[in-house]
Amino acid sequence: QVQLVESGGGLVQPGDSLNLSCGVSGRTLGNYAMGWFRRALGKEREFVAAISRSGGTTDYADSVKGRFTISRDNAKSTVYLRMNTLKPEDTAVYYCSAAERYRYSAPTSPRQYDYWGQGTQVTVSS
Secondary structure (H helix, E strand, O other): OOEEEEEOOEEEOOOOOEEEEEEEEOOOHHHOEEEEEEEOOOOOOEEEEEEOOOOOOEEEOOOOOOOEEEEEEHHHOEEEEEEOOOOHHHOEEEEEEEEOOOOOOOOOOHHHOOEEOOOEEEEEOO
């Protein structure tokens, strides 16, 4: 069983940056593709970013491309989401997720993920 714990959320102003972290325990991080999703109040969960097991492949939602960067440190069992130039529409609960069936790709659908964290709130407001 894999446990995922997100951290780093908070209240920031538009244009600010935040770094989210996802600590993984229970299994070796290198065996999983990893993703970040978010859910805004009253909206469906949406894909944000994903990274393959090795880190060689990444994918981003169009809404965050060029502003967010996903990365991973398998030795530290941690996945990161660097968020720059934050906008009010980025306000949401951000979830870390792990997919065990994809050896080389960076999955973008929540149905492709097997494990989820509890989420961390990000609020962008002036």
